[in-house]
Amino acid sequence: MDSDTSILSLRDVRYRWPGRASFALDIADFAIAPSETVLLLGESGSGKSTLLSLICGTITAQAGSVTVGGTDLASLSAGKRDRFRAEQIGLIFQQFNLLPYASVRDNILLPLRFAPQRRARVAAPQEEAHRLCTTLGLPEEAIAAQAGTLSVGQQQRVAAARALIGAPPLIIADEPTSALDAATQATFLELLFAQARANRSTLLMVSHDARLAAHFDRVVQMSDVTSPLQGAA
């Protein structure tokens, strides 16, 4: 797959955490086409979260290139990279996604605060936040509630709403369902998929749970994209 037509592409990327010789991430080629939904499977410690950090630009590769939407992250200054992340990527973590003291509404609107273009795409942010909450199956009164008072499943939906608002081209989810029970997992994924599709966003989800595979266009094993461990050398 060519990097011009892909929303995301990694070439010959090498990354090692500072002061940690035992672990090194080495990816020769990994790319995702626009609007594709990809599940990245890998066991614990295989570097999935590290890979996502590289894509988000909060850490920078020691070698190779990470290209998001045709922009090489290395070509951006640190400040521009933060702004770029806000504009291009919607993020959902495993847990503790939200500012517990802030209202659900403020949590959902937070990324727009740092992404003027994404903000411009939303005509009425308050209404859009409300709409997303309703579509994702949150109760009516939840929007004004303090995020910390919601159940874990509800919090994940708020995190999804936050990732979806302003329709960023790429949505990245790091084990968003691992804290949920099976039934909640399924509805959560359905709702997330429907919204991502409506926005024509690309979805990259990381998990160690292979049962989720059926929902996705493509399943990638971490071991297939990474080279064998060279860290000890």
Added chain:
Amino acid sequence: MILRLAFRSLMARALTVGMTILAIALSVALFLGVEKVRTGAKASFADTISGTDLIIGARSGSVQLLLYSVFRIGNATNNLTWESYNDIAARPEVDWIVPISLGDSHRQFRVMGTTSAFFERYKYRAGRSLAVAQGLLMDDLFDAVIGADVAATLNYKVGDPIVVAHGLASFVAHDDQPFRVSGILEKTGTPVDRTVIVSLRAIEAIHVDWQSGAKIPGQSTPADVIRQMELEPKAVTAALVGVKSRLQVFGLQRAINDYPQEPLLAILPGVALQELWQIVGIAETALIAVSGMVVITALIGMMATIFSSLNERRREMAIFRAMGARPRVILSLLVLEATLMAAIGAIIGLALLYAGLVVAQPLVDAAFGLWLPIDPPSLRELWVLVGVVAAGAIVSMVPALRAYRMSLADGMMVRI
């Protein structure tokens, strides 16, 4: 929105934040309180004498003369002879002159001999005159007019007898010459409140049967006989002088300081007061420094609180980073938070100060004769508040910079 989030974040940690704010508020209240007492004391000192151009006494230090003649602090080492007094009184520049004779006491209060001109000429707080609250000024030789504090402390009423002791803290009482309270003065907030005022002749009358500080044995002149006596003083302790024209003040001062018959000293009350300020300046500076340190301690306490909260708030900062906030935003968030705490603390501190003033005003007045005015905050006080907030912001830079580096290292993945 960021401001709202910062506020919500503070609210979520209400207890620790509340304690921190309380510490800042108390320190600010203390600092401003010390300022208030300091300026209040200064103002009250400055208000004690007004309208007097020169104070004359035996040659000593000008501060000493000011202290014993006006504030009844310390004692005169020497007197001004009655001849010199009359000589000066007769000078053409002198508009009025009031003699003051100190040295006797009644209980813990000093007795001052003077003339009725004192009640006319003595002015305090921008030209206010003494006024009688009850009774009358001295009429008879053994009449005494007492200050408001004397009356309040000793529970004296008009007509009560009063015994004057010779010397200060002396056990030998002039019990053979009973005085009577003829009037009680209104409260002035000056040392007059703590003074028993009798006529200059009365001071002589007390000493009729005395010679060089001791009672002449077996001699006791009846009061009526004393009333008929001449009773001209040989000396007075000091004199307050008003000149006819302000221009003559320095000329008269020089003339008195060069008085050939005896070594005298004439001072301008304002100038002597300035000298006094210079002396107490060091203590004042120390006081300000100590209360300033308390404020700094409170701010360092706030810094420590922010520091200790950093670890538990790493996740919060990672969320901000993941949402596209630059590390700078994390830094400014923490500084903003500290600034908010310092600002709220400063405002509460100001409120505490006024609450404290309302409570303490009568107590301080009763205990120290110091009336602290309750005025709207001065520009200086407002600057202090601004300073506290600014210092809070600066101090918070330390943990904020640490958070900045932490959030750079953590990115959006927090390992806890």
